[in-house]
Amino acid sequence: MYHHDYLYKSILIPEIRRYTYVMALKKILTYPEPVLRKKAKRITIFDDALKQLAADMGETMYNAPGVGLAANQIGVLKQIVVVDISKDEKEKEFIALVNPVISEGEGCVAGEEGCLSVREYEAKVERFQKIHVAAQDLDGEPISFDAEDRFARIIQHEVDHLQGTLFIDHLSTLKKNLYKRKLKKILKAGE
Numbered sequence: 001m002y003h004h005d006y007l008y009k010s011i012l013i014p015e016i017r018r019y020t021y022v023m024a025l026k027k028i029l030t031y032p033e034p035v036l037r038k039k040a041k042r043i044t045i046f047d048d049a050l051k052q053l054a055a056d057m058g059e060t061m062y063n064a065p066g067v068g069l070a071a072n073q074i075g076v077l078k079q080i081v082v083v084d085i086s087k088d089e090k091e092k093e094f095i096a097l098v099n100p101v102i103s104e105g106e107g108c109v110a111g112e113e114g115c116l117s118v119r120e121y122e123a124k125v126e127r128f129q130k131i132h133v134a135a136q137d138l139d140g141e142p143i144s145f146d147a148e149d150r151f152a153r154i155i156q157h158e159v160d161h162l163q164g165t166l167f168i169d170h171l172s173t174l175k176k177n178l179y180k181r182k183l184k185k186i187l188k189a190g191e
Ligand code: ZN
Pocket: 114, 115, 116, 117, 157, 161
């Protein structure tokens, strides 16, 4: 359980609820796609196109299905991520974090991770148990909050994407090589 329910309300994306965006599913790119290795650029323009991007990312994330998505994963090199904060299956809710920075981290926990951009692979990754996040909302307003456990893990995973880092980069060389070999087989089978 997270104890920041109050925060959810304040950083939800009101724009997405207020207007009806025609949402579009985007193609999720997968490793070894080069754009996943590039650093995303800071966002300075908070316009309708940004809100549309966030809406599309949310739609694409849920369709996958996933619980987090960074813009790099759909080939957009902008610092924005969406993270699922749904309390139940029926009512899906997510937040968009623009220019997110993890300013503090404490504790260390290992937990299973997978990634929509890393096919057919899951592994245990060590992350901070608790983090402090500073970001902006879709209007450019600053937001900052603490996150713990699963919520913190997803944010760390997504913020990594914006730096061109994948969760497999946190694994030992041995494990990473095992995955690369597995991927070769997957790619070969798909030819
Ligand atoms: Zn990922």
